[in-house]
């Protein structure tokens with residue numbers, strides 16, 4: 064396989080190997096409901112005016128869609144735009160400057176790869192710079208030296224993402240009636256990882272995917288998508304676009320959130336499509352349990368009317384299954400559902 068897809072020029076035609084079989088290609092989108100945009104301006108660490116409404120909206124969005132966008136989230140807008148800008152610069156650097164980060168070693172804290180970097184049947188129209196970003200002091204040394212302001216920008220972004228995670232977790236646990244820090248500790252104990260997804264312009268987006276249908280493995284994914292559309296979610300069997308909202312961050316519930324909340328919050332299946340006019344960058348930051356963390360439905364959410372729908376398992380076991388099944392939610396759910404009456 065080629066080391067990276069993006070070589071800094073526009074392709075004239077889609078190379079054969081990137082073409083998906085006709086039955087798997089995108090079909091018409093549903094244009095009904097739009098994904099909720101939740102304004103966090105009045106969300107406080109304590110109960111205040113407007114706060115209860117925000118908690119309610121977050122839970123409802125989780126029950127219905129498994130995804131929502133947030134605005135006035137407190138993350139510095141300049142940090143977000145700098146992050147997108149510096150990553151665009153990274154992917155526009157000459158190939159020889161980028162390719163030094165290419166690696167197939169899954170354990171590396173920073174690596175560039177193409178497609179999923181795994182055993183794809185049809186490769187995806189995507190390159191990805193994967194970086195462990197938090198705790199900053201453990202990983203900063205591995206981040207790319209070029210562009211020269213990359214390290215400083217990623218550091219600021221990582222700190223903002225950490226703060227935002229705590230804020231969102233506080234709102235979710237409050238809404239569910241769990242202890243305030245229930246989702247902290249082991250359940251979000253893995254270092255924070257960001258995937259900087261780069262989708263070069265594609266001559267025929269109807270034939271390819273930037274990312275194929277998957278659910279995210281962790282608790283939540285915080286996604287920055289700039290102003291180019293491309294994210295789609297599967298909602299009641301129909302695909303729907305999540306169009307960009309200025310300065311918004313998309314919150315995607317991952318599969319562990321569904322397990323921990325005993326199915327109260329849904330993990331949404333999603334994909335990314337390509338675009339023939341512009342390249343697109345999205346930055347996904349994953350909050351995931353430590354590999355040795357025991358994941359199980361929260362006891363407070365169980366009673367005789369709400370028996371556990373899932374088994375308890377080590378996140379490491381889940382993750383091995385996730386990789387083997389390419390993030391297929393149905394297969395993973397079957398594997399971890401509780402079959403004892």
Ligand SMILES: O=C(O)CCC(=O)C(=O)O
Nearest residue numbers: 258260293294335345347
């Ligand atoms: O590019 C996007 O909008 C989606 C990215 C994504 O789903 C992921 O990185 O897991």
Ligand SMILES: [Fe+2]
Nearest residue numbers: 277278279333
């Ligand atoms: Fe994803």
